[in-house]
Amino acid sequence: MMLSAKLQMRQSQSLVMTPQLLQSIRLLQFSHLELQTFIETEMEKNPLISVAEPREGESRAEHEAPALVPDLDDSAFDLAGERAEIAGFDDGFDGGFGPQAAPAPAHEERPTLPALRSLGGGGQEGESFIEALAEGKPSLFAHALAEIRQAIADPLDRKIAEALVEQLDEGGYLRIDIGTVAAEIGIAPERLIAILARLKAEAEPAGLFAFDLADCLAIQLRRRNRLDPVMQIVLDNLDLLARRDFQALRRLTGEDESGLMDILAEIRRLDPKPGQDYGSAVADVVVPDVTVEAAPGGGWRIELNPDALPRVLVESDYVSRIATGRLDKQEQAFISDCHASANWLVRSLDQRARTILKVATEIVKHQDGFLNHGINALRPLTLMMVAEAVGMHESTISRVTANKYIATPRGTFELKFFFTVxxxxxxxxxxxxxxxxxxxxxxxxxxxxxxxxxxxxxxxxxxxxxxxxxxxxxxxxxxxxxxxxxxxxxxxxxxxxxxxx
The missing domain is CATH 1.10.10 (Arc Repressor Mutant, subunit A)
Structure with a gap:
């Protein structure tokens, strides 16, 4: 049988991941901070995108049902009294957002989520103002610099010590390698050791600039004149002390059980983290994406948090104004692409908000016992169970619950907290x-x-x-x-x- 070359035509269908669909999937997985960064980046690239501040007295869409949770029909999610054109969404996304998207009318404001009430109303602003008047704690960095100025007189040694302050961690420890740091600064290791010895002996609180926990405790005991050989053996074997292996410590120190208990009591009176009482960088505050409150008629009222979902607008009136001018083909193409991209972003953010609310509602429906009675009533829940209930794929539920938080009467939790074996x-x-x-x-x-x-x-x-x-x-x-x-x-x-x- 001889082989021969021939042409054949075949017709087939396959799923293609368009750039718009891929970006929609990424949007769904973004956390609050990641979403803010993405929108700011899009605003820099697209002159037709802007973010509006929530208006006072803005109408709110409350999703409430008298029994347990809101009914999830399409009408419950209409934006600004208009039904969004989302018939093409089967699994929370649609690849049709692109240049073919219909242009929005001039001056139209397209919010990305229902206008909901903001969290923490009332006297929060006044409380924040009063708290801002209070003098904050001095930072560990500033305190350490002040201690260096008092302990070290030589200008060059002081500069070397100030360079070490940046290496302090939140507990006041200096976790460095002497040889490496000395080589980077360009001095002899002996000089660096002498500077550190002076700081450990004089800097307050005692234990600052220690290399590790044993060194920190030794500095404090040395200033109290209590660092004897037995105490040093105990500090060298803190792992045995942590395991309460007193039999091994008795063999090493020669002390009886009563003596070891006295040593343990003295060590407990020391400060293991001398730098923790000083101010540090402000921790990131978790912004819940969804809030849950008890409804007046029973059940739960589930709402999206507008602070976590910015209100993105498309400047369609700007497009109308420049369309009357004389533009070449390249400029027209640029404006058209920007307009289509802005419309796509608004619709994608809107669908992201709807999907988060839909999944959160199903979670609340399943974990009603937890909200009423606490963690003892938490029920087993899997991604597949929620996916089947809301008609989405399991991977979509995983993206929705990643880095998203829900504020409940029992505290703020990550959505993944409610999924247990x-x-x-x-x-x-x-x-x-x-x-x-x-x-x-x-x-x-x-x-x-x-x-x-x-x-x-x-x-x-x-x-x-x-x-x-x-x-x-x-x-x-x-x-x-x-x-x-x-x-x-x-x-x-x-x-x-x-x-x-």
Whole structure:
């Protein structure tokens, strides 16, 4: 049989990830800060995009149902009294946002989400103003510079010490390599060691500029004239002290149990983080994307937070004004592309808001017991369960819940917090949530006494009597994940506390 070349024509269909669809997927996964950065970048590139501040007295769309959660029909999500053209969205996205998008009428303001009430009204502004009048704590950086000026007189040594201040962490530790830093500055390691020794001896609070915890405690004990050889051995073996392995410490120090308890009590009176009392950079505040409040008639009112979803506008009147002028083909193409891109962004942000609200509503519907009764009533929930309920793909639910937060009467949580593994019931009843079981383990350990410390087997047996079928190795895994020590270490610690008291 001879091989020959020939031409064949075939017709097939395939899904193509358009740039607009790809960007819509990325928008859905963005956190609040990432979304702000993206919109600011788009505003720099596109002169037709602007962000409007919320207007006072702006109407709000409250999604409320008398029973549990709002009804998720399309009319509940209309924007500015108009029904959005989103018939092409099957799974929360549509690749049709591009140059073919219909232009918006002139002077039209296209909000990206329903106009909702802002969070934290009332006297918050006054409270923030009063708090701003209070004098804040001095920063650790400024305090360390002041200490250097008092401790070191030589101008060159002072400059070297000031260069080290930037290496201090929040606890006041200087975690550096002497040889590396000395080589970078261009001085002998001995000179750097002498400067640090002077700072450790004179800088306040005691322990500042320490290399590690043992060094920090040694500095404080040295100033109290309590750094004897036995104390130095204990500081060199802090890992044994943390494990409450007093038998090994007795062999190393030659002290009896009473002497070790005195050493432990003295170490506890020291400050392990001398720099923590000073001001530092302000931590990022979590901005919830969704808020949940109890509805007056029962159930829950679920709303989008306008502070997390900026109101993006398309300057269509600007397009109308410049369209009357004389523009060449390149300028016309640029304005057309900008207009289409702006319309796409507004619609994508609008659909992002709708999708987040839809998924959050389903989560609240499933975790109603948690909102009413606390973590003991948290039910098992998976991405697939929510995906089937809202008619979306599981990957879409994963993107929606990534880096998104919901403010509830019981606190602010990440949406992923409500997705927990199901643990079978030993009595054949409803499955238990893994978070609920972890909370129960924590409660058991917190209620222990010196004479009744529970082992992993004991915890597993108690859980089984309560209807939770959990193996001992799984109990150990959850316990370690919660940062709880083993039963042997907890028993040693309780005994040490009783002796120290």
């Amino acid at each position: 199901a643990i079978a019931s030993s009595h054949g009843g409803e499955a238990h949530s893994a978070e609920t079981v972890k909370h129960r383990i924590r409660s058991m350990v917190d209620s222990e006494s010196a004479g009744s410390v529970l082992s992993d087997d004991d915890i597993a047996e108690r859980l089984k009597r309560e209807g939770v079928d959990l193996a001992r190795r799984t109990v150990a895994k959850y316990r370690e994940g919660l940062g709880i020590r083993s039963s042997i270490q907890r028993r040693r610690e309780m005994k040490a506390r009783m002796v120290a008291c």
